[in-house]
Amino acid sequence: MATREVFESRWQAAALLLPTVLVSIVFLYAPAVRAFELSLFEVGFGTGEADFVGLENYRTLLTSSEYHLSVLLTVLFAVAVVVGVMSFSLVVSFLIHEVEVGKGLYLVSAIWPYALPPAVAGFVFFFLLHPDLGVLTRPIERFGVDVDWFSSGPQAFALITVVAVWKQVGYNVIFMSASMNNIPGSLTETARLDGVGRLRRLLWVYAPIMSPTLAFLAVMNTIYAFFGTFAFIDVMTQGGPAGATNILIFDLYRDALQNFEFGVASAKSVVLFLIVGGLMYVQFRVTEKHAYYGG
Amino acid sequence: MPDRERSGGSVRRSRRSVLRTSGAALAAAGVAGCVGGGGGSGGSAEPVNDELTLWHAMGGGNGETLNALGDQFEKETGISITMQFQDSYESVLTNFLGALESGEVPDFAQIDSLFAKQVLDTGRVEPVEELLSDGFPVEDFLPNVTSFFTVDGTLQSLPFNNSNAIMYYNRTAFEEAGLDPDDPPSTLSEVRSASETLVDEGVVDAGITWPNHVWFVEHWFSTAGQLLFDAENGHAGEPSTLLTDNDTARDLYEWWRGMAADDLYVNPGIEAWGQATSAFLQQEAAMLLTSTAFVAGARSGAEENGFEVDNAFYPTVGEERVGPVIGGASFFVPSGLPDDRREDIGAFLEFMASPDAQKQWHKGTGYYPIRQTAVDELASAGWFEENPMFRTALDQLQESGDDPATKRMLVGPARQSQQIIQDTSVPVFTGDTGVEEGLSKMKSDVENELA
C-alpha cells in the first residue's frame, strides 16, 4: 500500500484538497452548525423573533412517544431498504454480467428508472396501487391480498419500502456492474471449470471480491434511506396511517418546511445526524475489518 | 402532485426576484435564531419590484384568467403590475412570511384562508380597508364572505377567489339506479341510502367520495351550526380546544365509518383532490364533494366520460342546515410600504373587487363573485339560468344565516391542526380506533398545538 504514495509535497496536496474542503466548510458544515444552533431556540416565522429555550426542544423529543416510534420505524425502514435494494440489485447486476447478448440494453433499462424524479415516482406508484382506484389493485387482489395501505400500517410501510427500493436499484446496479466488470475473467473461468453453480459463484466468489463496493453501497443506501425518501411519503401516505410511515426525514421536512417550527426541526436534524453518523461509523469499522480491498 | 394544491399555468409573468426575498427571510429566521435577537424590518418595507407585484398560486386556466385581469388593469390605469406564479398556496405562504421577515416584500400575496391567522399574527400586514378610497362601497361586499376576513372590526385582506364545498352528482347513474336525479340527497343519511341503491343496482362501485381534507369536516360542522374551535372558531379570541365532544362530531364519524365499512365510500387519500375527482369522473363513485371551482371541470369531464353531471347543496349531518364556511384565498398587503405606492395598491384592490372584474373572474373560474352588484348583474343577464351549476354555491352561501359556526377556523397553528384532524380521521373511519377514542385524541393533540 505504502508504495502508492509516490508524491510528498504538502503544499501540492493542500492545493489539490482545497476546493473540496473549502466548499465543504463554507456550504455544508458552517450552515449545518448554524442550523444546529437553532435547536436551542423557539423561532417565530414571519416576525424574526427567536426565544432562547435551552434544551427544551430536545426535552420535547425525549418525552414524545410518537417521536420514539418514528426513530424505531426509521431504523427498521433503513434496514429493509438496504437489504432489499442490495439483494435485488445484486441479482440484476449478476444476470446482466452473465449474459452476452443484449447486455447494454439490459443495463440501460435497469439504470434508467433511477432517473425518475422521486415525487413523480411516488405519484406513479400512488396511481398504480391506490387501494380503490389503482390500476394494479384489482389484479393484485385476485391473488388474495387485500390492498389496504390507507388503513393498514404494515402495508403502508411495506409499500413505501418497495418504492424506496425500486427507486434506488439503478444506483446500485451502476456500481455493482462496474465492480463485476473488475472481476478477472480467469476467476470466473476457474470457478466454472470447477463446476461451481451460479448462485454459489455469486455468493462465494464474486461477493467477497466486490466487498469494498458492497460496503460503499451499504453506506450510501443507508444514507439514502434516512435522507432521500421523504418525497414518496409526502405524496403517498403523509406519514400515516397512524404514524406507520412517519420516518424521521419526513417528520423533519414537515416541521421545517410546512409548519415552520424551525427550532424543533433543528433539534430533530441534530438527532438524525447523530443516529446516521453513528451508523456510518459502525459500518466503516466493520467494513474496514472485513472488506477485501484487493490490489 | 395531485394531492397538493400545486397549480400549473402561465409562466410568462414570473420574475427573477420572486423567491429571493422569501429565502432571505428564511435565512433571517436562521440568523435571528443564532443571535437570539429579532430580525426584520422595524416597520418599513422595501418593494421587491418597481412595479406592483402580486404573488399568487393560480395555475392552469385560473392563472390565465388572473393574468387577463392584470392586463386589463394596466390598460385602464397605466399602472404596471406583475403577477408572479408560485406553485402552491403553501409556497406563497412560506415566501410571504419570509418576505415579511426580511422586509423585502411583494405588494400583494394571495393567502389561503386557512393560513390567514398565521399571516395576521406577524403584525406586519396592513388592513386593506385602510387602502381603499373613502367612497368605496364596502357594504356591497357579500357579508357572508367579508365576515371571515374582518378581524377586530376591520377588513384585513381583500377576499378574491372564494368558494365553498358543494356536492356534484352523476345524473345518469342516479337515473339508472332508479333514483330521482332532480331530488339529490341533502343529508348524510340520504347520501347513505342513495349510495346503497346505486351500489345495489350495480350502477357504480361506491356512492360517494371526497378528499380527506379538513375543509370538508369544517363544512359538516358549520352546516350543523356547530363550532369546530372554541372562542367562536378563533374569531372571538384565542382558541384553546377542538370541539369534538358533541353529537355533530359523533354522528359524522359514525356515518363516515359506516360508509367505509360497507364500501359505499371511496377513500381517495389525504388531500387527494385529484384522486377524488378522478373517482367521480371515471364513475367509481356517483357523488363527489368538492369546491365550487370544479364547476367548469365537472362539465367538461362528465362530457368526456359520457354522463350528465349536476350539483346540489352540501349534505348536512342532521336535518338542520345553517351554512357553509368559506374557502379560497384573499389578498394581503404588507405594512410599511412607501406612501407613493399605497394609492396604486388601493387602485388595484378596487379594480379586483370591481363588479366587472368579479364577473369575469366568476365566469372564468367558478369562484363566486364577492360583490352583490356583480351577483345582481349576472342574474339579470340570465347567466345563472343558463348555468345553473354556477348558482348552487352562491345560493348555499346566501341562504346561510349569520352564525358564528359559518366563520371558518382562524387559528395560528392551522396547518398542524389540519394535519391532526386529517390524520386522526383515518383510523376512525376505517374502524381501527373507536369513534370516542379517536375524537378525544384529535382533541388533545390539537390542544397541544394550541397551547
Added chain:
Amino acid sequence: MTLLETIVDVPNRAAEYLSGERTGDRLARLREDGLAVHAALASLVLLLLFPVLVAVIVSTKESGIITGLGGLVPGGNTYANYYRALVELEFYRYMLNSLVMASVVVVGKLVVSLLAVLAVVYYRVPYKDIVFLFILFTLLLPVPVRFVPLYRLVTGLGWNNTVLAITVPYLASATTVFVLRQHFLSIPPSLVENAKLDGVGPLEFLWRVLIPMSKGILVGVSVIIFVYAWNQYLWPLVIVGDDLQVAQVGLGQLRGQAQAGDVAWALTMTGSVLTLLPPLVLLVLFRKPLLETFSIQRK
C-alpha cells in the same frame, strides 16, 4: 502506456486462453442457461421499467385517467401534450436551465473530486485520512438540514439568481471522492511506481494514467451526479427566479390546479417523461465505458 496496457490485458488474455480450449463446450452451456437467464433478466428489468412505461403511456392520453389494466394503451394526444408542455408552457426553457446546471455540476464535481482524491491516495502527507473523513461526513448534511442558513450565506454573497448559486454549493462530493478513492486504491501500486520512475508529475499522472484507467467508473459517477443535480427541487425553488429555474420546479407549471378539478395527469407525466430523456441519452451514449470499465470482459 504500453506497459500499462499489457498489464491490464493480462487477465483478459488469461480468460481467452482458458476459454479457448473449450470454446464449444462453453458456448453450448451459455445457450442452455441463456434462455432461463434471459427470461429472468427480462422480467426483472420490466418490473423496474414498468412505472416509467406507465408514465409514458399516460403522457399520450387526454386527461390521463386510467381505469384499469385495459387503460394502459397509448392514447392519441401525444403531440398535443408534448406541444403544450414544451412550447406553450415553455418547459423547454426549464430543461435548458437544468441542462446547464447539471452539466456544470457534473464537470465541476469530477474535476474538484479528482484533485482531492489524487491528494488522498497518492500523497504521503499527514492527516489526510482525517481530511477524507471530513469530506465523507458531509453526506450527513442534506439540504433540508441546512436550508435556512445556507440561504442567508448565498444571498450574502450576492449569488442569488446566478448559476453560481445552484452549482457551487454542490461541488464538494463525498460520494465521488469515496468512489474514486476506492477505485484508485484498486489500481496496482506497481503501475504508479512505473509512472514515478518515468518522472511524471501529479497532474500529468492524473490525466494520462489514472483517468484513462477509470473511464467506466467516471461515466457511472457522472450519471449519478447528473441525475442528482437534475432532480434538485427545494434549493433552486428558493434561490433562483424564473429565468434560471430548473425543470423540477417547472414541472409545477404543468400540474393542474387539483382543487379546481383540473386533472392534469397527462401533462404532469409528459413533463416527467421529458425530464427522463437527458439521463437516457447519457446512458445510451456511455453504455460502453460503463460496461467495459477495464476492458476485461469483452473483446
